[in-house]
Amino acid sequence: MAAGFEVVQGDILIFSPAGTFYKGVPLNHVFPQCGHHPMTFTLPNLPYAHDALAPHMSKETLEYHHDKHHQAYVTNGNNAMKGTEFEGKSLEEIVKGSFGKNAAVFNNAGQHYNHLHFWNWMKPNGGGNKLPGRLEKKINDDLGGLDKFKTDFAAAGVGQFGSGWAWLTMNNGKLEITKTPNGENPLVHGGTPILGVDVWEHSYYIDYRNRRPDYLKAFVDHLVNWEYVDQLFSKL
Numbered sequence: 001m002a003a004g005f006e007v008v009q010g011d012i013l014i015f016s017p018a019g020t021f022y023k024g025v026p027l028n029h030v031f032p033q034c035g036h037h038p039m040t041f042t043l044p045n046l047p048y049a050h051d052a053l054a055p056h057m058s059k060e061t062l063e064y065h066h067d068k069h070h071q072a073y074v075t076n077g078n079n080a081m082k083g084t085e086f087e088g089k090s091l092e093e094i095v096k097g098s099f100g101k102n103a104a105v106f107n108n109a110g111q112h113y114n115h116l117h118f119w120n121w122m123k124p125n126g127g128g129n130k131l132p133g134r135l136e137k138k139i140n141d142d143l144g145g146l147d148k149f150k151t152d153f154a155a156a157g158v159g160q161f162g163s164g165w166a167w168l169t170m171n172n173g174k175l176e177i178t179k180t181p182n183g184e185n186p187l188v189h190g191g192t193p194i195l196g197v198d199v200w201e202h203s204y205y206i207d208y209r210n211r212r213p214d215y216l217k218a219f220v221d222h223l224v225n226w227e228y229v230d231q232l233f234s235k236l
């Protein structure tokens, strides 16, 4: 195990040498940083089989979304960063530093960050109504309870015009529901996302066609990995 890598549970790990952390990146997709190779983006394996989220998200959707779309963000991000000030920086530094300055780097780095988490924000038999206690209390206090959260979070996703994301974000000590266009995320607005849902058409069109509200309802009811949300919440 290289310095700076810490196994937390199973194949979930924290990578912290640059003051940042990635969770949920399978070990076989992380390589030691020896100082000779600048950090590059790599596509992690899904943390479950491609067919594990069916019928709420199909094998075909994940084959396109993970294997092709996320791979394209990785490849294009690595190409866009070549020879720029962003080479070798942490993913969060790249996302924040390139926002409004270098669209090619930002769009791909932002989407790499978003999708790294998105795969972990879902799990087979997710959703439900049982949340870790401290997180449940925070959602009750700041957002009026889990049922209201589900309604409002889905409405944010429905209300995002065109491509983008809906988020559960910690901002100045309070949880809030936000939405962003394209590859943008709460990091560039001073917050930290602890849950997000991709509302680009590539995330739902194979399974739901134009029914984005049905996709969002399935996401909150059957897919959300609340343990992973709680891990991110607990870091704040």
Ligand code: MN3
Pocket: 065, 069, 115, 198, 200, 202, 203
């Ligand atoms: Mn996507």
